[in-house]
Amino acid sequence: MQARRVAITGLGVISPYGGDITDFFERLVAGESASRHLLTDDLPRPLSIPFVNCPGFDAEAALSKPLVVTMERFAQLGMAATYLAWEHAGLPRQPEEASGESREHWGCIWGTALGGLAAFERGSRDFWQKGRERLSPLSVVQGMNNAVNAHVSIQLGLGGISTSHTAACASSGIAIGEAFRRVRSGDADVMLAGGSDVCQTYHVVRAWEAMRVMAPGGADTSATACRPFAADRSGLVLGEGAAALVLEAWDHAVARGARIHGEIIGYGTSCDHSHLVRPQREGQVRAMRSALADGGLTPADIHYVNAHGTATAEGDPVEIAALREVFGELAPGLPVSATKSMHGHLLGAAGAIEAVVTALALREQAVPPTAHLAGRIDPACEGVDHVLEGRRGVPMQAALSSSFAFGGSNAVLAFRAPPR
Incomplete structure (x- = not known):
């Protein structure tokens, strides 16, 4: 089969600014930093670092309480971003609403470095600090790195590939690239791809601090703490969030009248x-x-x-x-x-x-x-x-x-x- 063009028909971001993708992009073009000072009461030593979080994210409003309780926060953010991208692409959530078109070969490839690590950190605290003898029966499904693509495939009825990539900071770049290849080759007409992570678990922050690559910052300096390419740069600022793209065969997108927001070509x-x-x-x-x-x-x-x-x-x-x-x-x-x-x-x-x-x-x-x-x-x-x-x-x-x-x-x- 001749290689097909791959259109981007949907974009979704859970933004630290709290708005939609237009608001997100406009604030970036304006040079507005989302980095803020994070101060916690964690023991044995509180965290005091610059951090980027998504304070306006309401998981239950975005997803539903029954779904939320089965997910760690990285999966909640990821699932919400895929819903936004799917809606942006003009695709119905329920397969039966899609004019009878089969989704058996549509799929989801996701990227995450940490996955549900927070679930295991919480379990360790329950054992060693609180003296509990049992963990929640949801711990395994909350901690799975493939939780997002699994939930996405179930909720949207995607019967094709459902997998995740974990390659540190390249995880979701690889996920998008592999999804692109699937559409281009003809293996799928539609693919959801993206990534999500939540980085403020206590031992994750402490581990990055130990490498001496995290930027310091207090209440007055956290907004400008991350300064790539600057002579006075002092390290990275961790964050949380999620982003998703709907990738679609060009002819398939045109046939259904979808708006094309761009194209992945390589x-x-x-x-x-x-x-x-x-x-x-x-x-x-x-x-x-x-x-x-x-x-x-x-x-x-x-x-x-x-x-x-x-x-x-x-x-x-x-x-x-x-x-x-x-x-x-x-x-x-x-x-x-x-x-x-x-x-x-x-x-x-x-x-x-x-x-x-x-x-x-x-x-x-x-x-x-x-x-x-x-x-x-x-x-x-x-x-x-x-x-x-x-x-x-x-x-x-x-x-x-x-x-x-x-x-x-x-x-x-x-x-x-x-x-x-």
């Missing part, structure tokens, strides 16, 4: 195969070049890159070096931004939320900035066109979104703007 992966936590320029270069080749693109075709950009001392210069190598003499004019500076690092959900940002950037012809960077660029990170303030009315046809993970897993997605 997907590249690689492994650094050198170090568990130290990124390698060569591996990132291979992933970007693979995505370009897969999409039939050249560096000259790319008008924007949503960078992985975590604000770590070692990671940022490596990523910029990889971009300089791939784009060569074009690199100084290549617009690059790291939106983690505003929505935080969602670990396994990072690739999904940044894929949504990239698709919206092309649809709206607007580029969000790397916040808090003006006047601070690290000389080691120079050589590209860092977007310091949001840009509107920017003619763009194609863009890349990069996800580079611990373990050396790299995933890059290539997007094309929707027809106008």
Whole structure:
């Protein structure tokens, strides 16, 4: 079968700003940070860190109480994001409402780094701190990393592949890429893909602190704590959230009159195969070049890159070096931004939320900035066109979104703007 075009017909985000995808994107273009100071009473030592959460999220309103009690928060966020994307695509939740069309080959591929880890941390506290002898019988299903795709497939009647990917910060980038391949190859007409994670469990935060890659910040400084590519950057800011995309065969989308919000045209992966936590320029270069080749693109075709950009001392210069190598003499004019500076690092959900940002950037012809960077660029990170303030009315046809993970897993997605 000839390779098919893959349309993006639905986008859904559970946003730290609390609004819909339009509100989410507008706030990013405006450079508004969602990072806030998190102070807890956890023992043995309270948490006091910059963090990005979703305080307005009401799981019961979004899903229903009977469904919510079977889920850990990462699954609640993920399921809610898929519902938003499904509705955005104009697809009915119930298969019988879909004009008799079978969903037996439609599927869901999800990404998460931590999954239901919070359920197991809660169980450990129940055992060791509270002296309980039994756990909730829901602990296993709440803790499953594949909980989101399982619930999605059940609730939407998807009979095709239902699986999850766990590859640290590249988890949902890989999930979207693999879903893209399924639609392009003809294995499915419709796929749901995305990612979700919740990072504020006590021992997860303490583990990241121990690596000395988390940005410090108090009540007055947390909003600007994450400064990718800045000379004074001090580390990443963790967050929680979820994002989902409905990917659909182009002809299938056109036939049902769906609005097309963009197109995925390429997907590249690689492994650094050198170090568990130290990124390698060569591996990132291979992933970007693979995505370009897969999409039939050249560096000259790319008008924007949503960078992985975590604000770590070692990671940022490596990523910029990889971009300089791939784009060569074009690199100084290549617009690059790291939106983690505003929505935080969602670990396994990072690739999904940044894929949504990239698709919206092309649809709206607007580029969000790397916040808090003006006047601070690290000389080691120079050589590209860092977007310091949001840009509107920017003619763009194609863009890349990069996800580079611990373990050396790299995933890059290539997007094309929707027809106008």
